Amino acid sequence: MKSGATGKTGVLLVNLGTPDSPSVPHVRKYLREFLLDKRVLDIAAPSRYMLVNGVIAPFRAPKSAKIYAQLWTERGSPLLFHGLDLQKLVxxxxxxxYHVAFGMRYQSPSIEAALAELQEKVVDRIVVLPLFPQYASASTGSVQEKVMELVSKWEVIPDIRFISTFCNHPGFIGTFAEIARQHMSKRDYDHFVFSYHGLPERQILKASTKGYCQLGVCCNTYHSRNRYCYRAQCFETSRQLAKALNIPEDKYSVTFQSRLGKDPWLKPYTDFVLKDLAAAGIKSVLAFSPAFVADCLETTIEVGKEFKEEFEEAGGKHWQLVESLNTHPMWVDTVAEMVQEA
Known part of the structure; x- marks a missing residue:
């Protein structure tokens, strides 16, 4: 890939973000930056500003801070230290x-600081890999917009390539499957749940090409017309994982978690499904959270702890979370491969 003066390729790995600490002020600051992003909370700017600063940040921050405190380790936020470890290994x-930099869309280390690091290295080209397997405007799209906004101010703009989705990349699927097999070798599971971060239905419909989206059977196959549909990508990831693990179609569910507000979000909701499973006599569930490649609040706490408690309270006996990819050797190899392919 060598060309030009240095031939060096810059690599920018980006994840969502995390508070600097689990303190209420730091969590409030993080929530404000995150939710004031027009791609995340896609409502009129005045309404977004009043809702975030007047309601969500003041009232949600104390509750969220307690949850982040459960997640925090001696090394700090898992999302941050797994990202930094991945950067080093890649x-x-x-x-x-190559020169690999790591940044967060919100808070620190910032995308701006990571790009400045690459600019200092005088790279000939930059490969940007948002660490979100399934494309969504609120995640990958926001990263892409931020990168373009910052780089547009440079006097010299190098070639830039974005990796927009890797929802069915063999290495991504293979690594998750390998981690899952470690649990499956120890126990037989009655059912498997693939739980993804939810999105408002309106965001899925807005991204649809010429009204193709039906929020239904249109996601039964994955092709050019729904390639960037978040819902279709979630179903594609689930199909590929089920295939890799030889899970029959009637033995797994695709669900969505982490909804916010009263507007309809992608269904079915994970917390509803797990109660239905318990009511149907399902006793043992292996749960995946394949919208995330690093353990975080949504995986460790929400899926691993809160859903486990709800499932057991509803009559289930065993709920096991499949850990995220973090710095698994197969995942490190996959990231390097995706960069080289780009």
Missing amino acids: QEKLGKD
Whole structure:
């Protein structure tokens, strides 16, 4: 891939973000930056500003801070230290012709600081990999917009390539399957749940090409017309994982978690499904959270702890979370491969 003066390729790995600490002020600051993003809370700016600053940040921050305190480790936020560890390992894998930087869409280390690092290295090209397997305007799209906004101010703009989705990449699927097999070797599971971060239905419909989206059977196959539909990608990831693990179609459910507000979000809701499963006599569930590649509040706490408690309270006996990819060697290899392919 060498060209130009240095031949060096810059790599920008980006994840969503995390508070600097589980304190209420830091959590409130994080929530404000996150929810004031027009791609995340896609309502009129005045309404967004009043809702976030007048309602969500003041009242949600104390509750969220308690949850983040459960997640925090001696190294801090898992989303942050797993990202930094991944950066180091991918750098070692790719070698001296690449320079790998890591940034967060919200809070620190910032995308701006990571890009400045690459600019300082005088790279010939930049490969941007938002660490979200399924494309959504509120995640990958927001990262892409921020990168373009910042780089547009540079005097010299290098070639830039975005990796927009890897929902069915063999390495991504293979790593999750490998982690899941470790649990499946120890126990037989009655059912499997693939739980994804939810989105408002309106965001899915807005992204639809010429009204193709039906929020239904249109996601039964994955092709050019729904390639960037978040819902279709979630179903595609689930199909590929089920295939890799030999899970029959009637033995798994695709669900959505983490909804906010009163507007309809993607269904079915994970917390509803797990209660239905328990009521139907399902006793043992292996749960995946394949919208995330690093353990975080939504995986460790929401799926791993809160859903486990709800399932058991509803009559279930065993709920096991499949850990995220974090810095699994197969995942490090996959990230390096995706960068080289780009």
